[in-house]
Amino acid sequence: MEHYPVMLNESLDWLNVRPDGVFLDATAGLGNHSRAIAERLVTGRLVMHDRDGESLEQARGFTADYADRITPVRGRFSELRQTLDRLGLSKVDGLLADLGVSRPQLTASERGFSFMNDGPLDMRMSREENVETAADLVNFSSEEELARIIRDLGEERGNGRKLARALIRARPILTTGQLARAVMSSAGPRTGPLHPGTKVFMALRLAVNSELEEVEALVRMLPSVVASGGRAVVISFHSLEDRLVKQGFLTHARGGRARILTKHVVRPSEVEVRTNAASRSAKLRAIEIV
Ligand SMILES: C[S@@+](CC[C@H](N)C(=O)[O-])C[C@H]1O[C@@H](n2cnc3c(N)ncnc32)[C@H](O)[C@@H]1O
Structure with a gap:
């Protein structure tokens, strides 16, 4: 690659x-x-x-x-x-x-960073590091915590709470494809140049890897x-x-x-x-x- x-x-x-x-x-x-x-x-x-x-x-x-x-x-x-x-x-x-x-790292489906290639929702930059994966964050964080991550790290000022609620409704979310679909269900179909999942994926990636x-x-x-x-x-x-x-x-x-x-x-x-x-x-x- x-x-x-x-x-x-x-x-x-x-x-x-x-x-x-x-x-x-x-x-x-x-x-x-x-x-x-x-x-x-x-x-x-x-x-x-x-x-x-x-x-x-x-x-x-x-x-x-x-x-x-x-x-x-x-x-x-x-x-x-x-x-x-x-x-x-x-x-x-x-x-x-x-x-x-x-x-x-971004495109290998098994690393779980990409909504373009379906794979396990991991997103750890290093698979040797014993840190929470994106699946851990999405499935076990409170609504407040998820909303904060999406708002602050995805710079989704207005939509943090709404997106967090959609993720919680869609639990369990184990793959990048499931996450992308959960985001789409809240954000609606793509209208601008960015896939609606871009900012949520970015926010989770920044959070997982500190x-x-x-x-x-x-x-x-x-x-x-x-x-x-x-x-x-x-x-x-x-x-x-x-x-x-x-x-x-x-x-x-x-x-x-x-x-x-x-x-x-x-x-x-x-x-x-x-x-x-x-x-x-x-x-x-x-x-x-x-
Ligand atoms: C954009 S890539 C570097 C590409 C490289 N300059 C090249 O052209 O081949 C960024 C790399 O930084 C590593 N990285 C990101 N954050 C890091 C951190 N906090 N500590 C050490 N490595 C990190 C990632 O694992 C990734 O391999």
Whole structure:
């Protein structure tokens, strides 16, 4: 399964990869960005990190030509400080985070992220993590809790309560297809460009994986994991994530811990959006630690 790397050249430029540096790809995915970083290293090293062991295995295969300079490691952003300590690294010279899920994670029916392919309602980014699945949330949360998730994480301000009620009526919901049908029963047939299920699926995915908490933790810890003069580049696809990145960078800049390099958010080129529609909502921001 292909996954086009998003803003590959832009990421490498903003990251300023030095041939002798130690770099961290916090979101290895299929290893596209990792491979491009490793290609530019001579005496340097790349820590190739992901919370999903299955993705990490694929990334390991895709970067096998550069295995001598790559350390693959599984972990979550929120555990990054401990992960680096375990590797004997105090800080890295640059960090890249290309947030969200990869195309194979999103489209594999057995991972349960997609309403296009019917599968078990899972949505865990890592099947090794012992966290609640989307089915657990949908079937066992209270109406208030479900409404809050849909309203706050799906940005469905007006419809949270109505959609939560429809999900509760349709219980048990065990597959992505059943969830999509339950949402449709409340929202009605598709009228705009978005499938009515898009926002509910997104909200559940963010909740299952504590994605916003993870991004917040990552941005907060940047000065303690990236060396002075080193850079951090973050690509986000969701407005709630981008807001956290922007606010976190501003807080570091105001506190004298970092300099914001991207005065304006960087967007993919028209050519990239034309060849890879999934890149259209990407936003890249970069800082340099002082
Ligand atoms: C968009 S994909 C990265 C794609 C990769 N840059 C490429 O081009 O091949 C995002 C990856 O980040 C991982 N990820 C998301 N949140 C994470 C977290 N909190 N900690 C570690 N990895 C995470 C996902 O498992 C997924 O593999």
